[in-house]
Amino acid sequence: MEFNEKQLAIIDTAEKLFSIKGFDGTSVRDIANEAGINVAMISYYFGSKEKLMEAVFEEKTKKMRLKVESMLQDTTMTTRQKVNILIDDYVDKFMLQPEFHKIMLIEQITDKPGGVSDLILTLKKRNLTSVRKLILEGQKRGEFRKNIDPVLMMATMVGIVSQMIIGRRFYKEVNNLEHLSDTELNNHMRKKISLYIKKLFKVILTNE
Amino acid sequence: MEFNEKQLAIIDTAEKLFSIKGFDGTSVRDIANEAGINVAMISYYFGSKEKLMEAVFEEKTKKMRLKVESMLQDTTMTTRQKVNILIDDYVDKFMLQPEFHKIMLIEQITDKPGGVSDLILTLKKRNLTSVRKLILEGQKRGEFRKNIDPVLMMATMVGIVSQMIIGRRFYKEVNNLEHLSDTELNNHMRKKISLYIKKLFKVILTNE
Amino acid sequence: MEFNEKQLAIIDTAEKLFSIKGFDGTSVRDIANEAGINVAMISYYFGSKEKLMEAVFEEKTKKMRLKVESMLQDTTMTTRQKVNILIDDYVDKFMLQPEFHKIMLIEQITDKPGGVSDLILTLKKRNLTSVRKLILEGQKRGEFRKNIDPVLMMATMVGIVSQMIIGRRFYKEVNNLEHLSDTELNNHMRKKISLYIKKLFKVILTNE
Amino acid sequence: MEFNEKQLAIIDTAEKLFSIKGFDGTSVRDIANEAGINVAMISYYFGSKEKLMEAVFEEKTKKMRLKVESMLQDTTMTTRQKVNILIDDYVDKFMLQPEFHKIMLIEQITDKPGGVSDLILTLKKRNLTSVRKLILEGQKRGEFRKNIDPVLMMATMVGIVSQMIIGRRFYKEVNNLEHLSDTELNNHMRKKISLYIKKLFKVILTNE
DNA sequence: CATGAATGAGGATTCATTCAT
């Protein structure tokens, strides 16, 4: 599915508003006004508000696919190096798209059958398969220990990032970082979270 | 604030529906029908839908306050024992109230000013203070290492639990646990998560 | 119809609120709150909101009946003296009960069939009969001229008083009387209006 | 502000219903049904019921501005002639728009701050200024006497017309004019009132 | 005699969508 320029503008606006006010809290008029287009355009281009949400998801997940598969083939890196790259990759992607991350969270929480949450579930299962392969590789190579739960591992990484995105205001206030610009804070948090998760995973994967 | 039986019934229904369909996705009619009461009763008892949400929050957080403070005084336990109790406590509380947990998440994500998210922020700050004290105690006693970030620690525990609650369906399917009843699955997950976080925290807190 | 103390309190409150916010703009809850009684009392005591309005009217018109009839018998006064007394009487009564006057106006304007406006119409017809007699008396005695229209005469007196009550704020501002208290302004206006109407009527009734 | 045809139809209907049932007594559904349009159109076109009322006022006052100012310049007429024209003008305008007149009355009586009553007050003040100028002119030319109160004068004219509009039914019945059509009665009343007020004003303005 | 609780109808407004142009 290819979207034209106007459609992309609508998708961007929708992403922003959905993440701030939720799907039901956002009216198509809000989106139309913010995007500077006619209300009827949304039905016209996407069919319905629901379909617009799916379009948002479709468009925004294009960049979201984890590049695990390609790395699995690679034999020049240790598995731990691969894991670290993966962590960096994940943290960067989501910290740079907090709005979309929020939408994904909300969709999973509300979990409407037939909606976006089904797509997310599929995505998660696919990612799990990759992660399992990676863990297996690490174990075969003797880098990782036995009894690693990939689901809990994923929950750890995703959960921490989620909490930091959701609790951005909290983090800023309790660490007295009000003087930082949005971009600065983002960079600061990205580095910190990345480092932290890497340390954590090192322990999870290797310690006995 | 004391709520009577009928009010509590409304609150319970509201909690459930808000967690499934979100605040805006839930109409007061939905709540009234589900609770078997007249629509007007909601305004009558709570003033508005917004106020009802606050009542839900008020009622459900009664049991939610972490019992850190009381434990801080205790001198018969090691700090790590205290931390483990805290983890058990937290995991139990939220895994037994997944609906409310979802509401808290949604409220934090959408983050309406003047709404429930402000109350949550206050709660988190209060908890942070307690956690900081606990860490300090552990460090003074030589149990814990230096350079522990309490905010990341909290994000880790909260994030993992969140992910497991949100990803309950995912967890069930990929682990082939469809044969378990809801209660059985709950118990299974609670134990697993608790154990996992404890291990994680042991490493975070003590390892050099 | 005799009203007990509580009923009278409700009637007074209702009169005030009806005059400020109109009948439809006033809710029985408003009245109940303002009067410090239970909402159900209004239906309980008066049957309905509509009936309450009629009770207000009934109670407040008790003092409103013009004392024309009694004066007609009097042979010691000239008719013009009688007219002047009547004017004083009317102006005083309405300027001292502006709220009720407003209600009467609104009721006449909206003119619901079967409502209070019917009662007002009856009252006006009764008053007209008296006024006609008085004019006749004046004409027989040679005090008044021919061709006096009693309806226009009444409209003149009632209309001027109405305008002054309605336009109280206007009058105060354009005459720079902001320094006067409510009572002072009332007295000032009463005298002025009374005098003005008397002059006017003198001309209307006697001039050729 | 220019209103399109449909808006004008809504405004006309609203004017009628507001004058009959009052603002609060009229529901937007009433207006929509009577005007043969969808309920949502009212919000669509005017934003709210309140704004619709303001639109009614705005539209209907277009023709309502007294043409005093233009006449003040005129040197070919005596001031009394000007006054007479003014009276004719006023009586005609309001007797031909009794509905709107009623709305103005109700709005002044209930006197909601920030509502239409503020606009009416402004209008009255503007008119007062003009009337004052006219009186001054008459006095300078020696046509009028001293000590004329313009506010009472206005109250007289406006009050009489108001009473006749409000008491239209009363007037009809007591004068046995049931055989007249609405238009005939209107013409009859207009002439009568006009003549009466002119006579009255002649006396007020010139008599010592 | 009095009242807090409860109700169903109706209030204004906003919604996503469709239609005519």
Added chain:
DNA sequence: GATGAATGAATCCTCATTCAT
């Protein structure tokens, strides 16, 4: 292809009244 106008359904809330106690 694009849009302002229009719609019916649904939104939350308040209404006057009644009921059970």
